[in-house]
Amino acid sequence: MYVQDTIVAPATAPGQGAVAIVRLSGVRALTILDSLWRPLRAGTKPEPRRMVLGEVIDPATRAILDRAIAVRMPGPRTFTGEDVAELHCHGGTYLVRRILGAAMAVGARMAEPGEFTRRAFLNGRIDLTEAEAIADLVAARGEGALRLALDQMTGLLGEKITKLRGQLISIRAHLEAEIDFADEDIDLPGRGEIASSVESLAEDVAVLHQSFVAGRIAREGARAVILGKPNAGKSSVLNLLLGIERSIVTAVPGTTRDVIEDSIQLGPLTLVLQDTAGVRESTDEVESIGIARTFRSLAEAELVLAVFDASRPLDPDDALVIERCHGRSGVALLNKCDLPPVIRPDDLRGAGLAMPIVPFSARRGDGLESLRTEIVRLAEEIAAPGVAAGVAISRERHRAALGRALQALAAARESLKAAMPPEIVAVDIGAAADALGEITGEIHSEDVLDVIFREFCIGK
Template identity: 45%
Template sequence: MTFADTIAAVATPPGTGGIGIIRVSGPKAEDIASRLFRPTRPGFTLKSHRLCHGRIVSARSGRVLDEVLAAFMKKPQSYTGEDVLEIHCHGNPLILQSALAEVVHAGARLAEPGEFTKRAFLNNRIDLCQAEAVADIVGARTGRGLEIALSQQRGELSGKIENLRRSLTGILAGLETSIDFTEEEVSGGPTDDARGRIDALLAELEGLSSTYDRGKLVRKGAGAVIAGKPNTGKSSLLNRLLGENRAIVTAIPGTTRDFIEEEIGIRGVPVRLTDTAGIRDPADIIEREGIDRVRERLSSADAVILMFDGSAPLTAEDDAAIEKTAGRPVIPVINKSDLEQVIDAEQLRNRLAPATPLSISAKTGDGIPALLDAVYALVAGQAREPDPENDIVITRVRHKTALEKTAAHLLQARESLAGGLSAEFVAFDIREALDSLGEITGMTSREDVLDRIFSTFCVGK
């Protein structure tokens, strides 16, 4: 696809850094380079796919804006499949904005979110799975999330979908042969063969769909709230899990009045930890507001780490904490195992049954590995644990929906075969299945779907 306009944007994150990159894509990219870039070596011209040292200047005033490296990439061997210019400046926002303004004045327009990757997709440089993976690579929050995104960007999920499409196309070809010729002219039974192949495809679709819960969890993460009465060691636990002193810890009840959020990775799953105000009758309006926010966090938490002080007896405030977390996914924890245990553990077990409290010490780290295992087990639920060496994972509800639609059409085709309907009816369902499967890689996606997907990207991508 050929676009008449040229787009430009800052491709590096906002803020100050060592390097800042301006990306330009479109038919005017080479002309913009000739107008704004002055190579250090006299008479030198930009060659495709080579870095060149020089200066970026204002076409209007001739003023030098920065010392830069420039790279020009001739189409179609570029990210977007168009002529692409990259200007590597010093990472000062003032420099980047002034250079971008000159690029726009020279004939480009500001890119929309995700427009570079959208052009790469429309120019058949990548498919829709790979385009989405670009955003996931940028936004990955754990090593496992990055592995999955890189796998999809390499085309491993796309290859799996293509293999399924080939199998469907083979079934369709056999059915259409039986439509075009009479039974006497066709040897064998294409409909008999189709039944077995449809069953095999349904099994593959089910296997791929079953990876979604795990993929979604790795991509989007889960939330765990640390709750309990004051002085049970909630902030100490947060600090222990983070490996740093993020929250203030004192012996004064009510030290934490607002919630503190940080993120850790547990077996590849990003988990947002929220340290909350102690649950008790508030001493003032500020503490009341903090406790009200605890209730909001508890209502949406995937896991609640409910803490008790093992060095003290159970109190009415412990009872209030148990009541406020009733019906939530709770992991009860008895903290301060490094001190003499005073708490009535048996009474607590009876109150919390069938959950069994874990014994930990936020101070020494005792019991922390078991707690992390419990959090993972709770948030992962029934999500299938993938084989990291040989497993393709889907991460988006769009993928799962398309697979379910494909399976529904195949089930209808199988019913048509079982009911003795003619090959024309079965072939129709197979074509519908092909269209549904094509939505994943973008072969059959509507324009509004594409706009919605690429609008979630950052501007420079």
């Protein structure tokens, strides 16, 4: 059976390195270690959780494969909750493969992606939010992502969800008591009291639901799309922000045809910049496809960096850009301000642009600091609901489950208002509790686990 297997995998990244760690977990982990490795000082019985130097031996030929440190960690107080053994060997690609082969020859099975963490979850060592946080921690590219993953890994999100779920379960218990003891004279919380608890719980769930944008920005970065008519200087702005010549810049309008993406760090903020094809009415097939892509990026971005050419009069293409900026969060750059000005900020405002405007020169670098400051301010503004929640959700899976919980709570509120029988209300409260349980994994299916752990690498 699945959990009875002993699994093995390298815990370190593939490739050459000073040290590689081969990890075993399962009922036979320690026995398999004993047939693969022996301490240098023969006859000593290595103590648990002590690093002991010894030799790795090929169980088939008894040939020495490496000199390596072994650590024995008997369960259940291990990462996976099972017996775990680690071999810290030399970090050679062939050597590691050879040791893995030797372990498999004596009964271990190669681990699936994320299987160590999956076992940790199945054995109750961590909840699902903590498991996800481990993947996020490894993938973190900046301080924001790191902090978020750490908060989640130390159980901040899991505890919050568990607490909310506990409150829902207790409300349901009261409602069920109302059903069971309808004829008896016992003291139960009144409908008014239950309604106000549901009200305040729904509010807490809503705040957590809104923290998604903040969480996603911390985890994946804020996406900023650079928008403007052809030749406004979008690619120049991208290159200036990145500090490298990433995008092609020419005097020919319509140079950029595809979305060019790269990211920078602004303090703790990871900013994912997207340079796009200039927006204009076009009959050219390739350019039109490029412009369609621009609009797709725009739809997914949190921020818009709208670029205008200050050295030319506003035209219908600029009007198209201004129209697309409507209701969006972002900054307008009045670019090429090193040239004699033809338009000024007031002209943009007069044309209906509501964003803050920064006079800019991608050529000279004027306005760069103001732009950076403005972007950070805007990203903080967007992330504010997450800060209010104290902890942010970062995954679509969490957002969807909280959305289902909110729906169920809305239904419960309606039923309470309409003085429906307690069993009807109890069903909705139960559904909300279940939705929260899916986030931490108290309620889970194998399919959900497969999706979550598929993104892990082998050995984690």
